[in-house]
Amino acid sequence: MSRQPFFDEHREVSRRYFLRQSMELGGGVGALGLGAGGLQAAEESEAVAKARAALDAQIKGLEYLTEPDKFVPVERGNPLPYKLPPEKLKSAGMTRESWRLEVLPDPGSNSQVERPLRVADGTALTFDALMKLAEKHSVRFLKTMTCNNIAAPLGTGLWEGVPLREVIWMAKPTSNVRRVWFYGYHNEDPKQEFRGSLSVGRVLEDPPDTPPVILCYKLNGDWISGNRGGPVRMVIPESYGFKNIKWLTKVFLTNRFNANDTYERGNNDIDSWMKSIARFISKPRRGSAGVPIPLTGLAQVGINGVSKVQAWLHPKDKPLPNGDPYFQKAPWQDMKLLPPPMDFGGGLPKDAIGPGVSPPVHGFDPKTGRPTSWPQAYSLVHWAGLLPGVAAGRYELRCRAINNRGVAQPLPRPFRKSGASDIERVSLTVRD
Numbered sequence: 479m480s481r482q483p484f485f486d487e488h489r490e491v492s493r494r495y496f497l498r499q500s501m502e503l504g505g506g507v508g509a510l511g512l513g514a515g516g517l518q519a520a521e522e523s524e525a526v527a528k529a530r531a532a533l534d535a536q537i538k539g540l541e542y543l544t545e546p547d548k549f550v551p552v553e554r555g556n557p558l559p560y561k562l563p564p565e566k567l568k569s570a571g572m573t574r575e576s577w578r579l580e581v582l583p584d585p586g587s588n589s590q591v592e593r594p595l596r597v598a599d600g601t602a603l604t605f606d607a608l609m610k611l612a613e614k615h616s617v618r619f620l621k622t623m624t625c626n627n628i629a630a631p632l633g634t635g636l637w638e639g640v641p642l643r644e645v646i647w648m649a650k651p652t653s654n655v656r657r658v659w660f661y662g663y664h665n666e667d668p669k670q671e672f673r674g675s676l677s678v679g680r681v682l683e684d685p686p687d688t689p690p691v692i693l694c695y696k697l698n699g700d701w702i703s704g705n706r707g708g709p710v711r712m713v714i715p716e717s718y719g720f721k722n723i724k725w726l727t728k729v730f731l732t733n734r735f736n737a738n739d740t741y742e743r744g745n746n747d748i749d750s751w752m753k754s755i756a757r758f759i760s761k762p763r764r765g766s767a768g769v770p771i772p773l774t775g776l777a778q779v780g781i782n783g784v785s786k787v788q789a790w791l792h793p794k795d796k797p798l799p800n801g802d803p804y805f806q807k808a809p810w811q812d813m814k815l816l817p818p819p820m821d822f823g824g825g826l827p828k829d830a831i832g833p834g835v836s837p838p839v840h841g842f843d844p845k846t847g848r849p850t851s852w853p854q855a856y857s858l859v860h861w862a863g864l865l866p867g868v869a870a871g872r873y874e875l876r877c878r879a880i881n882n883r884g885v886a887q888p889l890p891r892p893f894r895k896s897g898a899s900d901i902e903r904v905s906l907t908v909r910d
């Protein structure tokens with residue numbers, strides 16, 4: 479296990495972190511021996527100082543959480559449920575006052591459910607009833623929303639909700655339930671329906687160190703908006719986006735063994751857990767010979783964590799290594815993983831995470847209000863570093879994540895339809 483310890487000394491994250499890193503990298507840059515044709519000592523230190531200042535500025539600009547309306551949306555519907563006119567929004571149950579959740583036995587199987595929650599007989603779950611459950615059972619956790627078919631994560635949130643199992647137990651299932659199928663509102667049009675599913679086992683019990691599957695009603699401290707799937711959305715910590723059904727209205731308890739996810743039609747691996755991948759935030763296109771190259775990025779932390787992020791600069795005119803499709807033997811250089819921020823950003827009120835807050839945040843110490851380990855699975859970690867300067871020329875720059883088992887991206891699951899994990903590549907021109 480090589481989870482990063484939590485660095486409590488990083489109170490002023492970017493400043494303190496940067497100073498420490500500059501000191502470490504100072505030796506590395508000096509040891510490069512730029513030699514004849516390289517920069518003179520005075521110029522060199524000026525150029526290096528500039529590169530460090532640029533990196534410092536980039537690190538200061540990093541924001542951990544995404545503003546709710548700045549997530550990249552992946553949505554279907556004509557019209558989109560949250561764009562319905564006010565009256566229709568109400569009758570569709572797409573406001574907190576009118577929202578109803580049904581929990582029903584699948585009529586196509588023999589599931590035994592003693593007290594189904596139905597709209598027709600007035601027993602469906604209301605938002606008020608959900609808030610009653612919230613008083614006792616609510617949880618919060620960090621999660622990065624990520625689509626298995628899109629290269630970079632869509633956004634990272636602090637999601638709040640009631641474990642789905644609390645509502646399932648209200649319906650009193652007794653036997654013959656193997657799977658939970660769930661549905662979002664899509665204009666009463668079967669062709670537009672968007673569905674997800676999980677084994678009942680996953681819903682009733684959480685894997686080690688993993689938060690529950692929730693009926694989510696808040697994002698970054700505020701009611702979840704229509705464009706993020708409100709009034710209530712499913713949030714599944716370890717899953718790709720397509721199971722995180724927005725505009726949730728119906729839960730089916732079924733004895734059918736099969737999945738029923740809309741995404742199965744698109745050739746997707748619908749059982750995939752989140753993968754660990756690194757992406758650039760700053761994408762340097764130009765550099766100066768001999769001057770270090772500042773880099774920042776993020777890593778999506780999958781089921782096996784992230785122990786390291788690395789970068790690799792390769793001259794364009796040099797052939798890529800033979801028989802090494804994932805560049806396992808390339809001369810990768812370690813970047814630094816940044817510690818948890820003091821201010822998470824994303825519109826989260828300042829006191830939303832801290833000592834004694836309620837509901838508790840998964841993976842945070844309730845006494846200190848700080849993460850107990852870092853990075854945390856299913857969320858993200860920022861990284862940064864200075865690559866030593868190189869000679870003029872055209873280069874390809876790559877980054878990759880290494881998980882807690884020492885396996886480097888795109889492995890151990892390189893197939894695209896279980897989640898994008900290709901190594902990102904950026905072109906860079908270095909001039910004299």
Ligand SMILES: Nc1nc2c(c(=O)[nH]1)N[C@H]1C(S)=C(S)[C@@H](COP(=O)(O)O)O[C@H]1N2
Binds near residue numbers: 632633719720
């Ligand atoms: N009802 C409904 N839920 C949905 C979708 C949808 O089209 N309709 N798209 C899914 C997919 S494929 C992804 S990747 C995520 C995207 O979440 P976001 O729009 O909040 O970024 O929502 C999921 N939930």
Ligand SMILES: [Mo]
Binds near residue numbers: 624625626627719720
């Ligand atoms: Mo998606």
